[in-house]
Amino acid sequence: MKFLPLAIISGLFLSSLHVSGAETDWIIPRTEHGHPDLQGLWHNTTQTPIERPVALGEQRAYTEAEVRALEQEARDFEREKAQPLEGDREPPPVGGAIGQEADINFSDVFVNVLRVKGEYRTSMIVDPPNGRFPFREDGRSQDIYGQYRARGLDASDGPEGRTAGDRCLSRGIPPMTVTPYNNNFQIVQNKDYVMIMGEMVHDARIIRLNEEHHPGAHKTWMGDAVGHWEGDTLVVHTKNFRPEISHFRLISTDQLELTERFEIVSEDEIFYSVTVTDPLVYTQPFTEELTLMRRAPGEMMYEYSCHEGNYGLEGILAGARREEWDARQ
Template sequence: MRKTLALICALLFWGAGAAAAAADDIPRTPSGKPDFTGRYDIRSLTPFERRPERGEALVLSPEEAAEVEANQRQRVLDGDAASAPDRPPPEKGAFIDRQSYNYAWFDPGHTMFQIDGKYRTSILTNPPNGRMPPLTEGARKSRGALPRFIWMNDDGTAWWLESGDTPFDSPETMVLGVRCIYQPGASIPIRTISYNNLKTLVQTDHYLMIHIEWMHWTRVVRIDAEHSPAPYRSYSGDSIGRWEGDTLVVETTNFRREAAPQMLHGRESAGVPRGAMKVTERFSPIDGQSLLYQFEVEDEEYTESYGGEMPWPKTDQYNYEYACHEGNYSMLGQLRGARQLEKEWIAAGKPVKDAE
């Protein structure tokens, strides 16, 4: 009996020591709070939305995850293959997809992430099907007028003069991403994207800075502060933080309407904040080398709230300058090309509709 009690005490002591060691693995500020300062690479093949056929399945088997990762490796190989120099030109009037010529420019990652040792089917976990909730009727009607990232009806003419659309009137009629001003999907709520997935965090007792590689955008979270007055608005909103144990809870409001979602291939990019809404993020330490990022979005334009989670592993890679604006020669080319097509359209006597 005495030996049994001794063994139990030893096990309890070892368990307490292991828990303390685990806690000691978490970097902390002088005030004792977890210190999230560091660089994080959040790229992952885990999609933002779950594939519909997976239903409410939260996790993938290792075999299913391996298949996704193998498909990605093949996609990279196919994308890097040399183009045939004797291939025929596209048919006249055919849509030419404006994509980079190979896969070298993209870096979405090579693996799916795990939480609690399980591969996830999506970043979104709420609603339970892992997909964005439906838009309200009013939101569906208003979003038909949103600017598009890619206009699919590109037939080599100034078609917009007849339709009344204004996609290429000036830089101001283009979405913020094309103008190299702001990339909403990379900024809040934060999720994996096709490239530029590095995040740099710098923390003090009163602030958390989140530097986002895509568009070189910086969010500043004021800890234990109050929200700015409603007239103050930012593309990424106004963020304040508070501690709940070792978790930093960040609440963001006061978004600018101009940060509205863009239309990509005729479909709205999902989960982008705008206007009267609130985003709640939670940063929790997993260990000294990673944190758990969770978010919940309350948006009056959707029929219900939505949210999700993903791990942020630390990296030794550096976040270099994102000189998008300085190298944005293609936007000038679009505007010049549009003016030329408009001249040809008018010279041919084709109809012109005034923009509304």
């Protein structure tokens, strides 16, 4: 019988450990294939914006006192939003939001400030150091909707002018972007694939492991995603997106490419980063970082009942036609 040297055994054991505290050793869960097990239901809810407020400059993190103040402000707003409405209240101004009613009540109030690697972040973007999108001077107008407007067309001239989100086709990439609600993601994996499904529009990404990109430039809603393991980190590169997935949280063209990294760092947390490249929109690649948090046992994702051709889009276009008709009278 042959025995492995003690040093090798120790190294194999320690490679599966993540020290989360002075007294607790956490063991990375692994699949039967030996890879870190990322499976489960995760969410990324946070009040921290993608882009840092200009006034904060290169301040990457908040102090604990600042975090307490921000989170208390969010709790106060959440309580105010939950209050019953006064029956004799004044109507909102013409064109104004309806306040506590349908305009905002379906949206979540996010209390927690984003915490990544022990820091309370002021933005998801960490590079460039100012936490801002590095737009080219004309970058915001380079996506398919900007080109649509450049031809003199309005967003409500036809369905093609509305975003993929308006049309219930997709909410865009990357799927880990925080949205006003439905910030849940289910990860399923096996030896050859990783699937990530977002609750928003039920976008499902199929990531092929240890393969090359498909030849040619066929564009798809979720892009062509291939991944591999670098140690205990899943690295995913995606390109060949349809240009219609551009949205205000990530303006993009068909030149968009993403490099994502998923690393499970505790029983209930995945460290996630994405580097975004689109030379038609941005002067340089930029990087966002997030923490994905595991949902409690028993929680689940629900159907997102938004589908192409629903009455919402018909109402938007019909309303635009009525405004045009009124203007001619």
